[in-house]
Every structure is written in C-alpha cells, then in structure tokens.
Amino acid sequence: MIYPILLVVHNTLRWLVFGSLLASLGGSYWGWVKNSTYRPFDQTLRVVATSLAHTQLLVGFYLYAKSPIVSYYWKFSPDASQSPEFRFFALIHISLMIVSVVIMTIGSSKAKRQRLAQQKFKTTALYFTISLLLILVAIPWPFSPLAARPWLRSF
Numbered sequence: 001m002i003y004p005i006l007l008v009v010h011n012t013l014r015w016l017v018f019g020s021l022l023a024s025l026g027g028s029y030w031g032w033v034k035n036s037t038y039r040p041f042d043q044t045l046r047v048v049a050t051s052l053a054h055t056q057l058l059v060g061f062y063l064y065a066k067s068p069i070v071s072y073y074w075k076f077s078p079d080a081s082q083s084p085e086f087r088f089f090a091l092i093h094i095s096l097m098i099v100s101v102v103i104m105t106i107g108s109s110k111a112k113r114q115r116l117a118q119q120k121f122k123t124t125a126l127y128f129t130i131s132l133l134l135i136l137v138a139i140p141w142p143f144s145p146l147a148a149r150p151w152l153r154s155f
C-alpha cells in the first residue's frame, strides 16, 4: 500500500525542506548584513531549497489523494469538520503550505532576476522568512494543538 510509504517520505522530506530553507535563509541574512558577494553556492542553496519544497508539494498532493483522514473529511463533511484534526489536514495544512511554497517560488525567481548581490540576499531573506513562518505554523509538530504527528517515521 502506497499510503504508509507516502507518509514516511512526506515526514522525512519535511526535514530536508526545513534544513535547506534555514541554510538558505542564514546565508541570505549573513550576506545581506555583511555586504558579501553572491556566490554560486548561495544560488545553489536557494534553488535546492525551492526544489525540495516543490517536491514536498507534489508528495503532499499525492498524500492528500490517498489519506483516509482527508477522504473521511470530504465524505462526511460538514459533520467531520467538527474534528479539528480532520479540518487541519483537509483545509489548513494544504492551504498554508501552498501559499508558503508560492511565496518561496516568487522570492527565488525574483532574486534570480536581480543583479546586485544585496538585492538578491534581501529578497531571498524576506520571502523565505515569510515562507518559513507559514511552514512552522502548518507543520503538525508533536506538540501542535491542531494535529500532532511524530518527529520521524520509519517503515
């Protein structure tokens, strides 16, 4: 069955998205503050973070189509919408994550077109910060009151 595999992949990919986003963000703030030159490595970090987020989006759509929680929600809505956890995955998680990845993509392509290193660092820093904040809110952390999921999953 594909569902448990998707869950493991989606869970693990979260750490890669999170880590690459933090790395690109750290590099951008550092470059912005220190007035550094924009190195190919900065571009690689930005592109890798955005690509991982796109991959996570695709896995997320697949998971959405296979999730028993989501299908239960749509089958028994509006009754099922009483459950905060079902509503979280069917509506809130998907919406916030799509908005977050769109903001990241716009920031990345805007930075790509800019010529000055300072502009590139600033654009990446600002867009990726908004994206990170949305991701932080939308991830079902084990301590989240909306929906709690494990830090890691294994097969």
Ligand code: HEM
Pocket: 007, 008, 010, 011, 013, 014, 017, 053, 056, 057, 059, 060, 061, 062, 063, 064, 067, 068, 069, 070, 089, 093, 094, 097, 098, 101, 135, 139, 140, 149, 150, 152, 153
């Ligand atoms: C950067 C984007 C995203 C991140 C970081 C992320 C992260 C996560 C994490 C950590 C989980 C918990 C996995 C587990 O239970 O082990 C999860 C669950 C889920 N995600 Fe995402 N997600 C993202 C985008 C999306 C998108 C765009 C969709 C839908 C199109 C989506 C659909 C789902 C669904 C349906 C579940 C729950 C599945 C279930 O328990 O049946 N995710 N997500």
